[in-house]
Amino acid sequence: MISFRARILYFNEDTCFLEVQEDSLYYYKDGMLFVDQQSGFVVKCGQYSELAAEYLNIVIDEQFIDQLIMPGFIDCHTNYPQTEIICTFSTDLFAWLNTYTFPKEEQFKDFQYARKISQFYLNELLKNGTTTALVMATIHPESVQALFEEAAKLNMRIITGKTLMDRNAPEFLCDTPELAYSDSLNLIQKYHNQGRCLYSITPRFSPTSTKEQFKLESIEQVEFAQSLYPENQSDIQIFEQSNLVDKKSVFAHCVMCPKSESDQLSNLQCGVAFCPTSNFCYGAGIFPYHEFVQKNVNFGIGSDVGGTTDFSLLKTLQDAYKVVMISQKDTKNRKPMTSLEGFYRATLGGCKDLHLEDKLGKFEPGYEADFVAIDWFTNDIQKLRYETIEKRSGKPLNHLNNYKTSTFQSDKTMLEQRLFGIMMMGDQYSIRATYIIYKKMGR
Numbered sequence: 001m002i003s004f005r006a007r008i009l010y011f012n013e014d015t016c017f018l019e020v021q022e023d024s025l026y027y028y029k030d031g032m033l034f035v036d037q038q039s040g041f042v043v044k045c046g047q048y049s050e051l052a053a054e055y056l057n058i059v060i061d062e063q064f065i066d067q068l069i070m071p072g073f074i075d076c077h078t079n080y081p082q083t084e085i086i087c088t089f090s091t092d093l094f095a096w097l098n099t100y101t102f103p104k105e106e107q108f109k110d111f112q113y114a115r116k117i118s119q120f121y122l123n124e125l126l127k128n129g130t131t132t133a134l135v136m137a138t139i140h141p142e143s144v145q146a147l148f149e150e151a152a153k154l155n156m157r158i159i160t161g162k163t164l165m166d167r168n169a170p171e172f173l174c175d176t177p178e179l180a181y182s183d184s185l186n187l188i189q190k191y192h193n194q195g196r197c198l199y200s201i202t203p204r205f206s207p208t209s210t211k212e213q214f215k216l217e218s219i220e221q222v223e224f225a226q227s228l229y230p231e232n233q234s235d236i237q238i239f240e241q242s243n244l245v246d247k248k249s250v251f252a253h254c255v256m257c258p259k260s261e262s263d264q265l266s267n268l269q270c271g272v273a274f275c276p277t278s279n280f281c282y283g284a285g286i287f288p289y290h291e292f293v294q295k296n297v298n299f300g301i302g303s304d305v306g307g308t309t310d311f312s313l314l315k316t317l318q319d320a321y322k323v324v325m326i327s328q329k330d331t332k333n334r335k336p337m338t339s340l341e342g343f344y345r346a347t348l349g350g351c352k353d354l355h356l357e358d359k360l361g362k363f364e365p366g367y368e369a370d371f372v373a374i375d376w377f378t379n380d381i382q383k384l385r386y387e388t389i390e391k392r393s394g395k396p397l398n399h400l401n402n403y404k405t406s407t408f409q410s411d412k413t414m415l416e417q418r419l420f421g422i423m424m425m426g427d428q429y430s431i432r433a434t435y436i437i438y439k440k441m442g443r
Contacts, residue, residue, distance in 0.1 A: 265292075274302060
């Protein structure tokens with residue numbers, strides 16, 4: 001076994017859905033994490049003083065004094081071919097696609113080029129604490145092959161697939177339904193469930209695919225889709241007709257989602273990727289955060305690289321917090337997204353979104369040991385804030401897994417304050433180290 005000592009946090013359930021949040025998270029101020037080196041699975045996690053008594057000859061392999069360990073971040077929507085064109089100016093989505101994205105994607109027919117960008121892209125994910133991602137590729141099989149093969153070298157759990165487009169795109173990026181099927185089948189047979197690779201059937205959105213899944217991004221896009229599918233009363237119906245909707249389906253953005261569709265997303269247990277930064281950048285709309293929470297819709301956080309400004313999900317959470325605040329017109333009864341909610345969405349919530357909650361997102365026995373070590377502060381103002389919070393703390397936080405105690409609310413508030421500083425002021429430099437199957441990745 002290999003062991004790690006630090007402050008440790010992980011979630012057991014969505015902190016929004018349980019009235020008193022009993023047992024929805026575990027927090028150990030002085031914690032210990034044991035991992036089996038042969039399997040890469042978690043063996044045990046708990047308070048150091050308790051485990052030291054159980055394991056008398058304990059050897060600590062790595063210590064993070066006053067740092068925080070939590071499960072690795074899950075990016076539920078990101079585009080690796082857009083890495084080079086991140087944060088490029090445009091007036092709207094379609095102009096951006098035609099000016100930057102489509103010409104860049106043509107280059108991914110070259111396997112060596114795709115491999116070079118894959119290496120850079122995956123390294124950026126790891127530097128920012130992202131250990132698993134649902135990734136858009138291009139129509140070229142080479143783009144999928146390169147990403148899977150580079151991810152396999154790192155033992156990363158990556159989900160991707162050939163992008164499906166057969167209309168309303170440049171000719172050099174269009175294929176046929178027959179070619180899309182044969183390419184996808186070949187890639188599935190070669191990569192799906194090989195190691196930690198998972199294949200996803202990936203229509204871009206309905207304007208560029210016939211009777212295929214699309215991902216909602218703008219009013220113009222919605223109107224375009226409706227003109228192409230006038231017989232459908234709901235966007236979900238387009239996907240259902242192609243048998244593409246079930247609990248493993250993930251829809252990006254959903255900022256123009258009518259009540260009927262949010263009901264369907266809930267009933268069908270589909271996943272949704274909340275991409276606040278890119279929605280801000282292109283004025284796409286406001287994500288219905290509280291509506292989705294109330295309807296128990298599964299959703300995680302998506303960076304949407306490169307229609308965004310950063311790979312960091314900490315940066316994305318900062319925009320998510322702002323979206324939730326400005327979306328509520330009743331200022332007297334606002335319900336902000338707490339830091340506990342934010343980090344739940346970036347970890348276990350993302351795992352549920354991608355149907356991986358039985359493998360990732362917790363430090364329970366048998367779970368895959370992907371995790372990050374995080375600094376509470378990395379500059380002077382963050383340090384000053386953290387020290388002020390510590391002075392206000394009535395007593396140390398030890399083992400926050402029994403929410404029936406009388407001290408729970410005060411302890412929970414102090415933990416939320418500490419985490420809020422990371423969520424709202426953090427960036428890639430807050431990530432002390434990233435671990436894939438317990439092995440530290442290079443920065």
